[in-house]
Amino acid sequence: MxxxxxxxxxxxxxxxxxxxxxxxxxxxxxxxxxxRPILYKGRQVYIEGKPLFENRRAEQVLLRIAEARMPEKYxxxxxxxxxxxxxxxxxxxxxxxxxxxxxxxxxxxxxxPEMIEEARKRIEAGETVTIEELERVTKxxxxxx
Numbered sequence: 605m606x607x608x609x610x611x612x613x614x615x616x617x618x619x620x621x622x623x624x625x626x627x628x629x630x631x632x633x634x635x636x637x638x639x640r641p642i643l644y645k646g647r648q649v650y651i652e653g654k655p656l657f658e659n660r661r662a663e664q665v666l667l668r669i670a671e672a673r674m675p676e677k678y679x680x681x682x683x684x685x686x687x688x689x690x691x692x693x694x695x696x697x698x699x700x701x702x703x704x705x706x707x708x709x710x711x712x713x714x715x716x717p718e719m720i721e722e723a724r725k726r727i728e729a730g731e732t733v734t735i736e737e738l739e740r741v742t743k744x745x746x747x748x749x
Contacts, residue, residue: 630668633661634661634665635666636659636661637661637662640657641656641657642658711735715735715738
């Protein structure tokens with residue numbers, strides 16, 4: 605390999621042929637499918653003396669081929685939304701609940717369990733809650749001298 609100057613080119617050609625073979629096989633499986641025998645209790649099913657087969661296509665393969673060859677049309681899309689542009693009145697109650705739960709968990713991360721419990725009680729009661737107030741309420745009283 606090291607002494608043959610034509611080796612890198614031949615290796616690239618072999619790699620390209622292999623890649624083409626893989627693509628051709630994927631195309632066949634996606635477009636034409638694979639014939640699979642229909643079995644019953646582990647034995648091939650026959651109808652009028654002829655073996656019965658089903659043709660299975662791989663739709664996921666076709667989707668991947670479409671994504672690769674036509675990315676402008678079939679690429680996976682991710683929608684990003686700027687939270688500052690959101691109108692809370694247009695969000696569903698489920699989304700609002702998830703957002704509130706996330707913000708509460710983030711605000712109370714690392715806080716003592718009694719503070720988290722107190723916050724949950726007040727939120728359930730519909731009260732306004734601040735971290736400062738929770739710290740005042742849940743702070744253990746210091747012994748008086």
